Amino acid sequence: MSLFLGIDTSNYTTSTALYDTATGVMTQQKRLLPVKSGQKGLRQSDAVYLHLKQLPELLEALLADISEPVAAVGVSVRPRDAEGSYMPCFEAGHAVARAVAAALRVPVYFFSHQAGHIAAALFSADRLDLLERPFVAFHLSGGTTEAVLCRPGAGSPEIELLHTSLDLKAGQAVDRVGLLLGLPFPAGPALEALSHQSKRTFTVRPSMKDGDCSLSGIENQCAAMRARGEPDADTARYCICAIAAALHGMTRAVRERFPDLPLLYAGGVMSNSDIRAEFTEQYGALFARPGFSSDNAAGIAVLAMRKVEQA
Incomplete structure (x- = not known):
């Protein structure tokens, strides 16, 4: 089996991705959460609602033409790999990912949004080999500005804040x-x-x-x-x-x-x-290439693949 599904529901993008390891093709379906003109952002309750509204449409489009079963589902469930790291918007993806995995009878794996960003950047730079040795990653977004030391881990890299x-x-x-x-x-x-x-x-x-x-x-x-x-x-x-x-x-x-x-x-x-x-x-x-720099589920799909490979 070669298809791995990734889901990410961060601020401010609903993201889904399907990684076909047989062809190396990453297919994405993602959509920004609507923010009214002049507003700085969204309340978390509104973000959760909008993610739950957008996810079914994105998954329907993503999975419409697949010809083989999905091997595993990956989802981001927290902003960072740190104690107490939490944001309600990730609960939307968490719930949908568990439901999809249960319906497909495949494993579901949980990752941080930050680990997904790092994996997506490595994938788009054709450097997934770096997951096997130490490197330094800089993660700059609306909620994070960090330099972290990454070491090889089980599926997802072990991350230390620098x-x-x-x-x-x-x-x-x-x-x-x-x-x-x-x-x-x-x-x-x-x-x-x-x-x-x-x-x-x-x-x-x-x-x-x-x-x-x-x-x-x-x-x-x-x-x-x-x-x-x-x-x-x-x-x-x-x-x-x-x-x-x-x-x-x-x-x-x-x-x-x-x-x-x-x-x-x-x-x-x-x-x-x-x-x-x-x-x-x-x-x-x-x-990362621009399409893999902004919030996306591609890295989460890659990390799910690695979890299966290392099982």
Whole structure:
């Protein structure tokens, strides 16, 4: 059997994926949760409802044309592999995954959203071999800005936190600045497109403490730029440059401790093409392709496959 189903219900995407190990093809069906214009996000109760509403349609489309049985189901059930890590929106995927697995009479495996991001990035970079040895992963999204040490584990990598943001997360900074500029939520793609209209070059000194970063100043500086009447494109450009500067600071701290380990960058913020080009050139870093950077279930499907292989 070669088909593995992945499900992820994070903020703010309902994601399903089917990995065919016989062909190496990953098929995805995913949909953003609708957020009204001008809002910063959704209440968790609304997110759970919307995930439960969208999951059946996505699974119907994903599984409509399969010609062989699914071997196992994987699902994200928590944000991170850390004690107390919890978010209600993952309960939607958890419930549906258990029901699907019971109906199909196949095993269901549980993973963190972060592990799924890391596995998806490795899959899209054609480097799943790194799951067999230590490497460092950076996960930058709306809820996480972390550098973690990954070691081989049972199916999913064992993850140890190295550095983090002490306040605002990178994705929050992007979305708050996007809201300030009147961009749609989530704001990443629109903010990047707007930043490309700027001709300015910013040299930003990041706020760092022992390899951890502070990002709250980005929002404050961008608000000040707007209040001064500076062009929106320049404000967008500053936001991205400031996030990149903080990421450089975290990367240098990691390199001091682990100079020889491969570096992987994952999460929705890492779909930014400018950051990708800059860090690939300077550090030889690995990045997920854009379709595997934002929230997705592809990595969860890969991890389910690994669980079966290691059983």
